[in-house]
Amino acid sequence: MNPGYELPLEEAGYSFGFLDEYAKREVRRAILKAISIPGYQTPYASREMPMGRGFGTGGLQLTLALVGPEDRLKVIDQGADDSVNAVNLRHFVEMTCPGMDTTEHTRAATLIQSRHRIPEVPLRENQILVLQVPYPDALVVVESSEARRKTMHGEGDYARLLTRLYEDIVRFDEITIAHRYPTRIAGHYVIDPSPIPRYDLPKLHRAAALTLLGAGREKKIYAVPPYTDAEPLAFDDVPFRIEDFRDAAGRRCACARCGASDSFLDELIGDDGAKSWQCSDSDYCNEQLAVRNPQEAVHI
């Protein structure tokens, strides 16, 4: 998007946050219901947005319904603030919400819209995390009829999902679901926590911040309220485990840039074919770098 672009005069008449007030009210109503019934997929009247479905329209509608002029927004795509999806969404919100601040710092943000990651830094009570969701229903892999899925959710009938985990263990000796790991919220509904890696799931469990998940194409909003149980499905004797980033020698890999060994890492292949690892959360990486090397951090 061209940063110098200005809305034509007749379009500058859009209300704050692009959506009209009725649309925002509809989204807020769905948000309240979603918070009241943790993990329940609340249907809502998803609007057409000026971007393709699948580019985060669900998350964007949540953000636009929540954001006010006093907010500070951070937009993340796969952990980074500067990838295409994040940059475009941030520009769009900046353009349609005059007076609102944006930031790249997790700690400074009041509202965080994210795709595929939860920030490394634990979120606080006065922050809201909005996740973009492509497939809201965890049961879609075992049941194609939505009507039957609704009954299954209502009755807490997740045996077929667990059968899938069983089959995984039989074939591979461990559960191989890398992302979109089915997670039980507040002891009843099982959600698809959006394509966040398994590594991020423990951050959902009894988190201080409210997490809202929005699927624009599928027209569903659901929530993990603050201090709510979020338990990944597992067996008593085969517990859930996260990625551990150990190399062949059993050592924990560290970020090649900041040296952190307590973050989720992306694998990079260099020009010479050599593998290296780097923090997926760019803000966290910068922060670690600033602590370790104050001179260099100035240039970032």
Added chain:
Amino acid sequence: MKKVLEVRNLSKIHGRGCAHCLDSTGPDMDSNICRHCGSVVAAHGVSFDLHAGEILGIIGESGSGKSTTVRTLFFDETPSAGEAIFFDGQRQWDLFALNAAEQRWLRNRRFGMVYQNAHLGLNFKVSAGGNIAERLLMSDFSHYGEIRRRARQLLARTEVLAERMDESPKQFSGGMQQRVQIAKALATQPPLLFLDEVTTGLDLSVQARILDLILEIQQELGTAMIVVTHDLGVIRLLAGRSIVMKYGRIIESGLTDQILEDPQHAYTQRLVASSL
């Protein structure tokens, strides 16, 4: 003897039905399609009792309503009218007054079903062991090792090779698929088992072994069973008591030996004569 199931005036009508449906169908009218409104009376006025450890046979030709009867009891179909009470220890369940969740609970834990077509009873997308695991997971088992052990045990009991438990039942022969279905049905040790044409389409030696298995299970576990079949040989071997159905009605009931040796109804006489 302890009663397990009491069915009274069970009826299932497909279509909107009219005032003449019941008069214009049945064995006397030689049809189960109402000539006034075109509704199909699949079953009407079906009443019987089943006692603990007993095997009850339901015989009849195709379309006589025998499968419909069993499927309404297993909640696959909802009946148009009638009552069924399931006696489970101290509890009594009025089957058709239950909500969907209670019905599912009973289906998963207290009933077992073996269908003629394995596609209905098994999930071919998961392994044979997974099929049994699914049923155990429905009854709140959550220990992988325990589920695995139970599944292996059940498959061994029904003579499916343990080495093949992680294969899809798609790759199994018809007889083996039926064995996996039986193992799955037995997983929660249900007091009541429905067998809907379990041996139809299998060759004779395989049939004989499956029938043996069913008899052994009945003697070992004391499971009450309802066996639906059109094969008089199966009925003679398994069922102590039988009912004969035609065009949705019960035309004869009593001890199996009596029915086969001294049939009263003209249809049963023809049936017995044709098979001997």
